[in-house]
Amino acid sequence: SELAFGLENEGRLPEEIQRRVADTVEALHLQELQRRSIFSLSGGQKQLLAFGSVYAMGPEVFVLDEPTANLDQDAIARLHDQIACLKHQGRTVVIAEHRLYFLTDLIDRALYLRDGVLEHTFNREQFCGLTEQEREELGLRTLTPAACTLPAVAPAGTKEGLSVEGLTCAYRKEPAVFQGLSFSARPGEVVSITGPNGVGKTTLSRCLCGLIREQAGQIRLDGRHLNRKERQKAAFCVMQDVNHQLFSDSVWGECRMSTPDAPDSTVEEVLDSLHLLPFRERHPMSLSGGQKQRLAVATALLSEKPILIFDEPTSGLDYARMVEVSGVIRNLAQQGRIVLVVTHDREFMQRSCDRVLRL
Incomplete structure (x- = not known):
């Protein structure tokens, strides 16, 4: 239809x-x-x-x-x-x-915009001939396919951190998306979840957050079984479509919904780290796609929950913002959080993650 x-x-x-x-x-x-x-x-x-x-x-x-x-x-x-x-x-x-590697043999011209102004026009040879330094100075993503050489995710059964044991999930009345899934993620570790479109990555993240009910298996945190309501309190998910989780009438108000009692200086520090402080009074729906993505990341930062799940956090982000989000995610892991990242972005995966779960 x-x-x-x-x-x-x-x-x-x-x-x-x-x-x-x-x-x-x-x-x-x-x-x-x-x-x-x-x-x-x-x-x-x-x-x-x-x-x-x-x-x-x-x-x-x-x-x-x-x-x-x-x-x-x-x-x-x-x-x-x-x-x-x-x-x-x-x-x-x-x-x-922003992802450019798949276009290098297709483009005839590349038009480079900055702050609404056309700064450069490249033909294919000029564009593909950019050095790594020139590319990074322009804030462009890699021009060659990135490889992922991360080790596999650890098996289930850990007494420290998240342990997913024999998990089976379905989406609404559809057949089971995956069955008997088991793995673990420790505090301080960033685990990438990847796999083909439709394989169940988002379903898994929703189940871990308690947004949908599992059909079989269990989820433990530090050895203790978490039911659905307990997972809602322990986990925070930045969704693939962040428009579904932006509710306030200002960037500042959106952050305050995540942390009503934190001092203003904490909120300012987080917004500044993601280059969002100048937009504090802007309506979230007036932001660009990449800015909305970073605002959702800011709310996750401020939530202080032990399990953080990011679903495609680099969609719509240029090289500089991808590096920023990578730094934020690494910093969250260093604070002892359990961080799961659903992504197809191999450049980001290799830079940010410690292990990979391939569905």
């Missing part, structure tokens, strides 16, 4: 709509998403579906805003091939993006 929606609004004939939807499913390899409720899809699957709904309409100009924000490595490779196909068809493609 989503793929057909735009074509229906243009008043296309039913036969043409059916043909175009079928062609889109075939071209973009969306067979596994057919007949699924869009509300049961993961963030990355929704991203692919959104691209498909535009592709089906066949526009001359495609404008993509952070298209890889929630995509796994295979989906990014597919997106690369789809963009190459659009170029071959003679379409114009404009992409606003």
